[in-house]
Amino acid sequence: MNIKTSSEAIETLDVDAIVIGLYKDNTHGETAIRLGAIAPYLELDEFTGKTKQTMILYNVEGVKARRIYLVGLGEKEKCNFESVRNAASIAARTLRDRGLKSIAFEALHGDAQSTAEGAILGLYKYDFLKTQNLDKIKKVDEIIFSGNDVDAWNTGVIMAEGQNYARFLAETPANICTPTWFAEKAKEYLDGIDNIEIIVHDEEWAKEKKMGSFLSVAAGTEEPAKFLEIQYNGGNENDPPIVYVGKGITFDTGGISLKPSANMGAMRGDMGGAASVVGTLYAISKLGLKKNVIGLTPLTENMPSGRATKPSDVVTASNGKTIQVDNTDAEGRLILADALVYAEKEFNPHTVIDIATLTGSIGVALGEAFIGVFTRSDELWNELNRAGEKTFDRFWRMPLDPIYRKALDTPLADVNNVGSRAGGACQAAEFLGEFIEMKRWCHVDIAGVMDSPGSSDYHPKKGMTGKPVRGLVEFCKQME
Ligand code: BES
Ligand code: ZN
Ligand code: ZN
DSSP: OEEEEEOSOGGGOOSSEEEEEEOGGGOBOHHHHHOGGGHHHHHHSOOOOOTTOEEEEESOTTOSSSEEEEEEOOOGGGOOHHHHHHHHHHHHHHHHHTTOOEEEEOOGGGOHHHHHHHHHHHTOOOOTTOOSSGGGSOOOOEEEEESSOHHHHHHHHHHHHHHHHHHHHHHSOTTTSOHHHHHHHHHHHHTTOTTEEEEEEOHHHHHHTTOHHHHHHHTTOSSOOEEEEEEEEOSOTTOOOEEEEEOEEEEEOOTTSOOOSTTGGGGGGTTHHHHHHHHHHHHHHHTTOSSEEEEEEEEEEEOOOTTSOOTTEEEEOTTSOEEEESOTTOOHHHHHHHHHHHHHHHHOOSEEEEEEOOOHHHHHHHTTTOEEEEESOHHHHHHHHHHHHHHTOOEEEOOOOHHHHHTTOOSSSSEESSOSSSOHHHHHHHHHHTTOOOSSEEEEEOGGGSEEOSOBTTBOSSEEOOTTHHHHHHHHHHHO
16 A cells, blocks of 8 residues: 655545544534535535534535545544544545545544545555455555655555564464564565664574573473564664564464363464563654663463473572472463563663563553553653553553462462462563563553454554554653
8 A cells, every 4th residue: 555645735645535533513623624615515515514424425616535424523522642543533534435446535623634644544455365366356446645744644555564574473364474474574574674673583592591481481382483673773873772572373273271162263373462562662663752761572372282381380580589389370470581681781771661461451451542661660650551541552550569479489489470369460460570670661461452353443443452552652752
């Protein structure tokens, strides 16, 4: 798809349709007022501009495009980033599904960034593995933005592209999306962007680093594990970086603590954290943010085999701590433990944020409306929360507490990988806290938002969400 910008007035563009936003009760947007010719249509019809209401007008005088797609924005005072994303995505999807090839947008509600995000996220479709009837798959060839706020539009496009790529990586089945494939795809995707460097470490390297916890998960599979390291040097040479660490389990069977088979296929998305790190690094580097940022993703399958870790095995992490693995299905924390040690010791970071589809229990607590966040730093919480509100990747702070840590005590080792009582997401966060000392660390549990039944306007179909790429990019932008 070709995405372009134009400083020409939207009514002069030669496209299949132009999209115009209208507020409720005839407080029209600027373009609508300029196009006085549409006023009679509005009087004749029941279009009131209420939220998500739509209408198509054909062959309107003074408009070059054959169609005007009107989309309701609701009351002007209540219109916000999210209602703009929703309106833009409805417009883009509907016009695509009608077979139109070129669409022009104005900045709905004057908000070019959210318009771009809604349109590009709304048009996402996973058809990578389809081989039949490809000509029947409806695709938009060209999106044109008409307006002056080109920087905001481009920011929205890049953020949405980053999230869409995370969706793509997470959706791809695990026989294709192996650790090796994931690392290759990330390299391909980021290749040639200024100031980006990518290293793919192998298991030998992990052994040298004494990552016994990460390797204890990798022991159960034939697929070679990888540890992806992405460096973006957008800031001054010695500026401490922001480090994003993403859980990269390309398939989680549970290992010897095997999961039930119902819906196990969803565990192809257990690298959603790693996918969102790649999408985030893409957007940050494409935007040229003036920060140093590192992305780290330990990648492996979690499989049962003759070499797999067994419940009660004790392994040693790279900070020297011993871990009793009582449940091999609590594997995400095992691979993150060594990645967090590496993040803190190697990079002298300003902030470390890990993103992981870590526990079913966070989904029970928060559903798909909020993403659970655990941190020792009020300051970091406030910053992340602000980024979440702006992008609608909404976060909710959850507790770290010695009581949850105590549940991980065990006679055999320094720490158990599972706890004894309820509060599983909080225990998991305490476990991670054993492997990082700095205050500005936070753990983001995205298990509840890994996939969506297709419940939002710009996520209309069942599938992996790619969350919280935009929230993480916005956080970095705010740190600039
Ligand atoms: N990958 C799962 C968590 C998960 C569940 C992600 C649902 C997305 C949707 C994780 O590795 C896991 O299995 N966690 C266990 C931990 C338990 C054994 C302490 C869980 O949540 O049940
Ligand atoms: Zn698991
Ligand atoms: Zn898992």
